Amino acid sequence: xxxxxxxxxxxxxxxxxxxxxxxxxxxxxxxxxxxxxxxxxxxxxxxxxxxxxxxxxxxxxxxxxxxxxxxxxxxxxxxxxxxxxxxxxxxxxxxxxxxxxxxxxxxxxxxxxxxxxxxxxxxxxxxxxxxxxxxxxxxxxxxxxxxxxxxxxxxxxxxxxxxxxxxxxxxxxxxxxxxxxxxxxxxxxx
Amino acid sequence: xxxxxxxxxxxxxxxxxxxxxxxxxxxxxxxxxxxxxxxxxxxxxxxxxxxxxxxxxxxxxxxxxxxxxxxxxxxxxxxxxxxxxxxxxxxxxxxxxxxxxxxxxxxxxxxxxxxxxxxxxxxxxxxxxxxxxxxxxxxxxxxxxxxxxxxxxxxxxxxxxxxxxxxxxxxxxxxxxxxxxxxxxxxxxxxxxxxxxxxxxxxxxxxxxxxxxxxxxxxxxxxxxxxxxxxxxxxxxxxxxxxxxxxxxxxxxxxxxxxxxxxxxxxxxxxxxxxxxxxxxxxxxxxxxxxxxxxxxxxxxxxxxxxxxxxxxxxxxxxxxxxxxxxxxxxxxxxxxxxxxxxxxxxxxxxxxxxxxxxxxxxxxxxxxxxxxxxxxxxxxxxxxxxxxxxxxxxxxxxxxxxxxxxxxxxxxxxxxxxxxxxxxxxxxxxxxxxxxxxxxxxxxxxxxxxxxxxxxxxxxxxxxxxxxxxxxxxxxxxxxxxxxxxxxxxxxxxxxxxxxxxxxxxxxxxxxxxxxxxxxxxxxxxxxxxxxxxxxxxxxxxxxxxxxxxxxxxxxxxxxxxxxxxxxxxxxxxxxxxxxxxxxxxxxxxx
Numbered sequence: 001x002x003x004x005x006x007x008x009x010x011x012x013x014x015x016x017x018x019x020x021x022x023x024x025x026x027x028x029x030x031x032x033x034x035x036x037x038x039x040x041x042x043x044x045x046x047x048x049x050x051x052x053x054x055x056x057x058x059x060x061x062x063x064x065x066x067x068x069x070x071x072x073x074x075x076x077x078x079x080x081x082x083x084x085x086x087x088x089x090x091x092x093x094x095x096x097x098x099x100x101x102x103x104x105x106x107x108x109x110x111x112x113x114x115x116x117x118x119x120x121x122x123x124x125x126x127x128x129x130x131x132x133x134x135x136x137x138x139x140x141x142x143x144x145x146x147x148x149x150x151x152x153x154x155x156x157x158x159x160x161x162x163x164x165x166x167x168x169x170x171x172x173x174x175x176x177x178x179x180x181x182x183x184x185x186x187x188x189x190x
Numbered sequence: 191x192x193x194x195x196x197x198x199x200x201x202x203x204x205x206x207x208x209x210x211x212x213x214x215x216x217x218x219x220x221x222x223x224x225x226x227x228x229x230x231x232x233x234x235x236x237x238x239x240x241x242x243x244x245x246x247x248x249x250x251x252x253x254x255x256x257x258x259x260x261x262x263x264x265x266x267x268x269x270x271x272x273x274x275x276x277x278x279x280x281x282x283x284x285x286x287x288x289x290x291x292x293x294x295x296x297x298x299x300x301x302x303x304x305x306x307x308x309x310x311x312x313x314x315x316x317x318x319x320x321x322x323x324x325x326x327x328x329x330x331x332x333x334x335x336x337x338x339x340x341x342x343x344x345x346x347x348x349x350x351x352x353x354x355x356x357x358x359x360x361x362x363x364x365x366x367x368x369x370x371x372x373x374x375x376x377x378x379x380x381x382x383x384x385x386x387x388x389x390x391x392x393x394x395x396x397x398x399x400x401x402x403x404x405x406x407x408x409x410x411x412x413x414x415x416x417x418x419x420x421x422x423x424x425x426x427x428x429x430x431x432x433x434x435x436x437x438x439x440x441x442x443x444x445x446x447x448x449x450x451x452x453x454x455x456x457x458x459x460x461x462x463x464x465x466x467x468x469x470x471x472x473x474x475x476x477x478x479x480x481x482x483x484x485x486x487x488x489x490x491x492x493x494x495x496x497x498x499x500x501x502x503x504x505x506x507x508x509x510x511x512x513x514x515x516x517x518x519x520x521x522x523x524x525x526x527x528x529x530x531x532x533x534x535x536x537x538x539x540x541x542x543x544x545x546x547x548x549x550x551x552x553x554x555x556x557x558x559x560x561x562x563x564x565x566x567x568x569x570x571x572x573x574x575x576x577x578x579x580x581x582x583x584x585x586x587x588x589x590x591x592x593x594x595x596x597x598x599x600x601x602x603x604x605x606x607x608x609x610x611x612x613x614x615x616x617x618x619x620x621x622x623x624x625x626x627x628x629x630x631x632x633x634x635x636x637x638x639x640x641x642x643x644x645x646x647x648x649x650x651x652x653x654x655x656x657x658x659x660x661x662x663x664x665x666x667x668x669x670x671x672x673x674x675x676x677x678x679x680x681x682x683x684x685x686x687x688x689x690x691x692x693x694x695x696x697x698x699x700x701x702x703x704x705x706x707x708x709x710x711x712x713x714x715x716x717x718x719x720x721x722x723x724x725x726x727x728x729x730x731x732x733x734x735x736x737x738x739x740x741x742x743x744x745x746x747x748x749x750x751x752x753x754x755x756x757x758x759x760x761x762x763x764x765x766x767x768x769x770x771x772x773x774x775x776x777x778x779x780x781x782x
Contacts, residue, residue: 031377034325039317046318077506084503090322090342093377 019075023052024099025110025182026083027190028068031091032058039089040068049074049082053157055179065093069182071112094190101184112182116160121148122171130170137163196367200329200360201226204293207336209236210369213264215255215631216240217248221268222308223295226360240631240660243652245272247624249279250650253288254628257611258586260414262289262344263628269295270308273354274315278618281319283350285615286437287412289343290350291336292316298358299327312354321349327356329364334372346380347501348412380500384517384525392472392496392513393529397537399470401493401545402430405453405482408437408614409475409499409519411607417441417520418607421474424523427530429542431549433461435476436599437614444603450549451558454482455750456596459557459759460549462748465490466756467548473497475519478508479615480782488755498522557748557761558600567717569594569669569740573601576639576667579724584636585609586629590622590646593675593746598641620649623666627653630662637665637728644670645694654707657733665727667736668700671744679745682770684779704735715739745770753778 030036037056044051053071058064072082079097086095098110118139120130123146130149134141139153153163157180164175183190198206204227208216217240220228231239242248245267252263263283267276273294283290297306313325322342324335332355339351396402404425410417418441425432425448432442433450442449451458453465462484465471471493476482478497483489486508495511497504498519505514515522530536560570587602588611589595595612604610611629613621622640630638640647647668657664669675677692701711710730714723714737727734747762751773760773 031375035313035317038314042318077510081503081507084505084507088501088503090375090378 019077021073021075023071023073024079024097025112025180026070026072027096027098027182028070028086029093030066030068032064032066033091036091043085043089047085053179055181069180071180096190098182098184105184105186107185110182110184112156112180113154114157114160114178114180115154116175116177118151118153118164118167118172119148119174120151120167120171121173126170130167133166139163196365197363198366200332200355200362200364201230203332203364203366204336204355205230205234205237206366207333208264211337211340213237216264216266217242217251217628218266219245219248219272221272221295223269223297223357224266226357227266240656242624242656244650245275246278246620247650247653247656249276250621250624251628252290253279253283254588254611254625255632256288256290258608258629259632260608262291262340265290265292267292267294269297270310273310273312277315277319280316280350282613282616282618282621284319284321286613287348287408289348291339291343292350292352294352294354296354296356299356300358302356312352316352320352323352325354326359329359329362332359332364333367337369337372338374341374342378381516382518382521384498384515384522386525388513388515389522389525390529392515393526395470395494395496395513396428396472397533400541401467401469402472402542403464403468404430404432404472404474405465405476406432406438406441406474407435407476410438410441413475413518413520415607417523420520420523420527423527427527429539431464433464435482436612438476439599439610440604440607443605445605452599456746456748459555459748459761460552462750462756462759463552464549468493471495475499477504483508484750485753485755555761559762563741564717566741567715567720567738569597569744570601571717572669572720572738572740573597575720575724577602579721580637580728586633586636586638588612588622588625588629588640590642591617591619592643592646593679594641594643594669596746619646623647623650624653626664627657627662630664639665639667642666642668643675644668644672644697645674654709654733658708663731663733665734665736668738669740670737671740671742672697673742683751683774700735700737709733709735712736751778752781
């Protein structure tokens with residue numbers, strides 16, 4: 001997904017970018033209509049922006065609205081450009097840079113959570129160890145046979161990364177992650 | 191709305207919706223998936239269809255029509271190859287902000303996805319080269335989508351849109367809803383009124399300027415005739431010098447006393463030096479394109495920059511500005527004129543006196559100079575004569591892309607907006623002839639000249655048939671140097687004069703070609719005969735191909751070589767073979 005680290009706006013960007021790249025989480029409210037996701041993703045690939053994580057789902061059925069959460073990486077000027085380009089897409093209603101908003105609210109970062117389903121196959125002591133770890137990470141067993149468990153875990157991406165790493169030697173054979181869902185803390189809405 | 195009068199087929203809805211949106215002409219090419227719409231065209235007289243010979247021609251003709259009138263251009267193409275051939279003009283219109291509605295046929299909804307004959311994913315292919323696009327799957331939504339297509343194409347920053355209509359939807363019967371009664375995309379709300387505080391800040395900055403410059407672009411053309419009038423008023427009031435991009439020529443008259451000429455890669459020395467040395471830059475409806483800025487980190491290093499643009503994504507994209515103003519340039523300039531008039535203390539004329547004397551010094555370099563010849567026609571001379579001999583007429587100029595385009599921009603003086611049509615952003619060879627056809631359709635009495643190169647003209651030469659069929663007396667003025675001149679110039683600059691594939695071998699006899707199409711062919715290779723033959727061309731009320739043989743190896747100067755700054759221009763009197771060969775360093779060679 002990480003096509004480029006540099007903006008491709010012009011061939012004249014030959015001077016090395018001195019500003020530091022940052023990860024930002026954007027919330028994009030769009031009309032739920034055919035092709036809208038392709039428009040958003042096509043913008044990122046076409047202009048050489050990064051997508052670190054992407055989630056999308058309808059959030060308001062009556063209003064036909066979907067919310068896309070994108071974690072992207074870029075220098076402040078590139079991030080500003082990404083926001084402006086997203087707002088130019090006709091079915092895009094609003095774009096909020098949750099990371100900037102969190103800073104404005106005096107918070108370190110927005111709430112960012114991921115769900116993962118993890119399948120572990122094994123027997124004997126490995127099974128007991130898997131269950132102990134699941135308990136420690138507050139993961140739930142959602143399916144099991146004598147040979148396997150499917151675990152469901154919710155948390156920050158870093159927590160899931162850690163859980164996955166620990167389970168690897170215990171017979172982890174399949175992972176599915178949703179990508180990040182995010183919103184800002186506090187009583188204000190988007 | 192169950193009124194039986196409003197029940198009609200999809201094809202009828204298309205025609206009715208076009209008519210209700212003020213369409214009088216459409217440019218298109220029939221095919222299997224648009225036959226029902228063509229059948230409706232056959233049975234009505236309100237809308238005239240101009241049959242082109244290739245869908246690319248339809249698109250550029252619609253662009254020419256749109257850009258010369260300020261109206262929306264409309265093209266109609268069939269599915270599959272019809273739609274893919276439309277991609278080039280769609281991207282061209284996107285980059286140059288031309289309002290265009292493209293109606294495309296599609297295979298029936300039941301066949302979509304089956305790799306049917308002449309099927310392609312039109313909305314997928316055209317998504318990145320349109321402002322917005324639709325695939326209509328319900329005949330009852332068709333009218334609303336077309337009305338919305340017109341709204342989106344012409345409001346905000348104008349651009350192309352595609353409405354893809356499957357054949358079964360064209361046959362199906364549904365309800366027609368007139369404009370204004372259909373739902374709109376609530377998320378699309380372009381800002382037209384600029385923030386008055388920002389405009390106030392801009393005026394205050396302008397009032398303190400000692401070395402100001404206006405840098406204007408195609409946005410002023412798009413905003414309409416009132417914007418050009420306001421620009422002229424603003425220049426008159428402030429007394430600031432003004433330059434323009436390729437796309438903005440004509441918004442300020444070339445005969446105006448504050449005019450510096452075009453800026454950018456092949457712009458005038460005075461315009462580029464003024465941009466480099468200014469202390470306040472007022473950018474109106476231009477977008478700091480790489481042909482304008484040259485090396486970005488050396489671009490106008492000591493200026494405060496004001497940027498007026500209707501598209502927020504143009505602000506701070508390539509160049510960071512100090513005072514961004516988002517809005518329609520016409521409305522913002524209206525506020526600017528008002529606030530400037532209301533200034534309690536207007537700046538003295540002496541404040542910019544030194545600046546003007548610098549500009550006069552730069553002007554005296556005469557950067558467009560060329561060596562005249564009495565043996566061969568110099569291309570610059572040919573444009574100058576064309577300009578002089580067409581003065582006093584309602585003249586529209588289109589161009590193809592290359593050296594001839596730059597010479598036309600340098601030597602043809604444009605006094606009014608909407609009279610200069612060229613492919614600026616995409617740089618599409620083949621644009622000029624179909625665009626001229628579109629202009630002539632909209633302005634039947636005008637003198638429409640496509641200034642062309644011998645290579646470019648062959649990219650859409652098939653549209654000669656279209657001009658003949660519809661009695662459109664466009665004039666094609668070819669600066670024939672038997673090379674792809676700009677390619678050759680870059681090979682001289684960058685690639686050790688190894689002229690790889692830039693010589694146009696097996697050139698057609700353009701006079702015979704004109705005659706084969708039923709047009710008039712004129713040949714000229716002597717400077718002394720040029721005036722007479724141009725007059726002959728203008729006098730003919732039929733399409734003309736003018737084969738003007740010019741100096742084969744003339745190059746287009748001045749030039750900011752790739753990777754250089756505005757004050758590192760290569761001027762014509764300095765452009766020796768050696769200077770040309772060494773003008774661009776290794777880093778600049780990677781650039782376009």
